[in-house]
Amino acid sequence: MSAIRVLVVEDNPLIAADIEQCLTNINFHIVATAFTVNEAISELAAHTPDIVLLDINLGEERDGIDIAKIIAEKYQIPFIYITSYSDNATIERAKPTKPAGYIIKPFDERDLLAAIEIGLYNFSQRAIMSKSNITIEIVNKHISDPLTFREFEVLRAIYEGKTNQQMAKELFISINTVKTHIANLYQKLNVTSRTAAIALIRTWL
Amino acid sequence: MSAIRVLVVEDNPLIAADIEQCLTNINFHIVATAFTVNEAISELAAHTPDIVLLDINLGEERDGIDIAKIIAEKYQIPFIYITSYSDNATIERAKPTKPAGYIIKPFDERDLLAAIEIGLYNFSQRAIMSKSNITIEIVNKHISDPLTFREFEVLRAIYEGKTNQQMAKELFISINTVKTHIANLYQKLNVTSRTAAIALIRTWL
DNA sequence: TATAAAATCACCCATTTGGGTGAACGTTAA
DNA sequence: TTAACGTTCACCCAAATGGGTGATTTTATA
Numbered sequence: 001m002s003a004i005r006v007l008v009v010e011d012n013p014l015i016a017a018d019i020e021q022c023l024t025n026i027n028f029h030i031v032a033t034a035f036t037v038n039e040a041i042s043e044l045a046a047h048t049p050d051i052v053l054l055d056i057n058l059g060e061e062r063d064g065i066d067i068a069k070i071i072a073e074k075y076q077i078p079f080i081y082i083t084s085y086s087d088n089a090t091i092e093r094a095k096p097t098k099p100a101g102y103i104i105k106p107f108d109e110r111d112l113l114a115a116i117e118i119g120l121y122n123f124s125q126r127a128i129m130s131k132s133n134i135t136i137e138i139v140n141k142h143i144s145d146p147l148t149f150r151e152f153e154v155l156r157a158i159y160e161g162k163t164n165q166q167m168a169k170e171l172f173i174s175i176n177t178v179k180t181h182i183a184n185l186y187q188k189l190n191v192t193s194r195t196a197a198i199a200l201i202r203t204w205l
Numbered sequence: 206m207s208a209i210r211v212l213v214v215e216d217n218p219l220i221a222a223d224i225e226q227c228l229t230n231i232n233f234h235i236v237a238t239a240f241t242v243n244e245a246i247s248e249l250a251a252h253t254p255d256i257v258l259l260d261i262n263l264g265e266e267r268d269g270i271d272i273a274k275i276i277a278e279k280y281q282i283p284f285i286y287i288t289s290y291s292d293n294a295t296i297e298r299a300k301p302t303k304p305a306g307y308i309i310k311p312f313d314e315r316d317l318l319a320a321i322e323i324g325l326y327n328f329s330q331r332a333i334m335s336k337s338n339i340t341i342e343i344v345n346k347h348i349s350d351p352l353t354f355r356e357f358e359v360l361r362a363i364y365e366g367k368t369n370q371q372m373a374k375e376l377f378i379s380i381n382t383v384k385t386h387i388a389n390l391y392q393k394l395n396v397t398s399r400t401a402a403i404a405l406i407r408t409w410l
Numbered sequence: 411t412a413t414a415a416a417a418t419c420a421c422c423c424a425t426t427t428g429g430g431t432g433a434a435c436g437t438t439a440a
Numbered sequence: 441t442t443a444a445c446g447t448t449c450a451c452c453c454a455a456a457t458g459g460g461t462g463a464t465t466t467t468a469t470a
Contacts, residue, residue, distance in 0.1 A: 095323070102319060102323060104315055104316060104319055110309060111309060114307060114309050118307055148445085148446060148447080149446090150446075150447065150448095151446095158400060159400075159404070160400075160404055161396075161398065161400040161401040161402075161403065161404030161405070162400070163398060163400075163426075163427095164426075164427075165426090173447085173448070173449085174448075174449055174450085175449095176448085176449050176450060176451085177447075177448050177449060179427080179428080179429095180447085180448075180449075181447085181448095182427085182428080183428070183429065183430085186428080186429090191366075192428070192429090193366065193368060193427085193428080193456085194399070194400050194427080195363060195364075195366040195367070195368075195399050195400065195403065196366040197366075198366065198400065198403055199364070199365055199366030200366070353415085353416060353417080354416090355416075355417060355418095356416095356417095368456075368457095369456070369457075370456085378417085378418070378419085379418075379419055379420085380419095381418085381419050381420055381421085382417075382418050382419060384457080384458080384459095385417085385418075385419075386417085386418095387457085387458080388458075388459065388460085391458080391459090397458070397459090398426090398457085398458080399457080
């Protein structure tokens with residue numbers, strides 16, 4: 001496994017050095033340390049790190065939360081806030097940016113490593129989640145009369161936007177058979193259209 | 206705002222008492238403290254708390270991760286692990302259960318409060334997310350010819366499984382107009398069916 | 411105010427989808 | 441060896457959807 005590439009944004013050189021020292025001896029590679037918002041922006045563009053550690057208070061007009069917005073907008077890289085005070089207003093402002101984690105100062109090496117590892121994991125999970133992984137188990141967990149395997153295959157194809165013709169071709173069956181499966185699974189899901197079926201599935205995936 | 210109802214699962218009475226003391230003086234109400242897996246299961250059923258604090262190591266055969274699986278399966282309540290970061294294998298086992306947060310021992314009151322607040326927030330966000338969180342901004346970010354607001358409303362209705370008739374009724378327009386909007390937005394999305402449109406949106410969710 | 415963009419509606423036609431019935435065939439388990 | 445179930449297919453009909461054209465009204469906005 002290659003080292004995890006970290007960008008640190010922290011205006012206090014002492015803390016920045018501390019973080020660097022914590023991370024460099026293990027599985028992490030600090031690609032850059034930014035002390036200002038502008039530095040952070042250019043370092044982001046230059047290195048596209050795997051994760052960003054963001055001090056919220058940077059002693060200038062714009063703060064870490066502004067950087068977070070840029071990251072979410074342009075890079076979709078997970079970021080972790082480093083925040084010193086439990087200033088409630090700041091926390092409330094930080095929450096909606098969907099950080100991968102928080103570290104409350106003062107923190108030790110263990111806190112830091114845990115936050116990064118967990119943050120990276122959750123972020124990757126969220127990305128995987130958002131793709132599509134319906135299973136027949138998940139579907140049948142929510143209905144009384146379970147789908148057969150073939151019905152499930154047709155349902156999945158519907159979920160993926162296929163037409164009946166495409167399904168017939170891909171599953172090597174006639175379009176009539178596809179229609180039979182659809183009629184049966186509609187009854188089991190208690191819906192009367194493809195889109196309703198999709199919307200239903202979405203609520204329980 | 207009513208107090209947040211917390212279930213604590215922790216076999217060490219000292220730590221349990223510590224947590225209780227931290228939480229009771231603020232906005233939290235501890236509905237129960239469980240010292241064993243079986244206790245946790247019955248307290249869960251009895252109180253259906255808002256959030257569960259789970260010590261992973263409970264000194265018995267089954268641990269907090271087993272409880273987490275039960276929570277995810279039957280209750281969909283967010284839970285936060287309390288763990289000492291020492292054991293890497295345990296952490297790896299804990300990650301896939303999608304906890305709302307972690308607290309690393311030893312922790313202080315501030316860590317605890319932050320974890321709960323953030324955990325609850327993220328969890329509720331995830332629940333909202335999975336319902337339907339399309340915005341016209343998100344959609345238009347991915348296409349060259351942007352949707353108009355009305356087209357977007359129709360697209361969202363499609364995403365939610367509505368039929369043309371339902372849309373016409375809900376948007377106070379004729380079914381012909383609905384069809385016009387659909388035809389236009391299909392061109393902009395470069396699709397030829399509702400399900401294809403939904404599948405497309407899902408990729409940029 | 412002139413003009414463009416957005417929103418509204420109508421009509422036609424072809425295709426797709428949904429609902430219902432019936433039936434053949436193979437596998438599995440009582 | 442029945443019976444139940446899953447899978448396959450056919451046919452019919454009604455409803456919904458998709459594709460195209462054209463037109464009017466409303467709403468920005470230059």
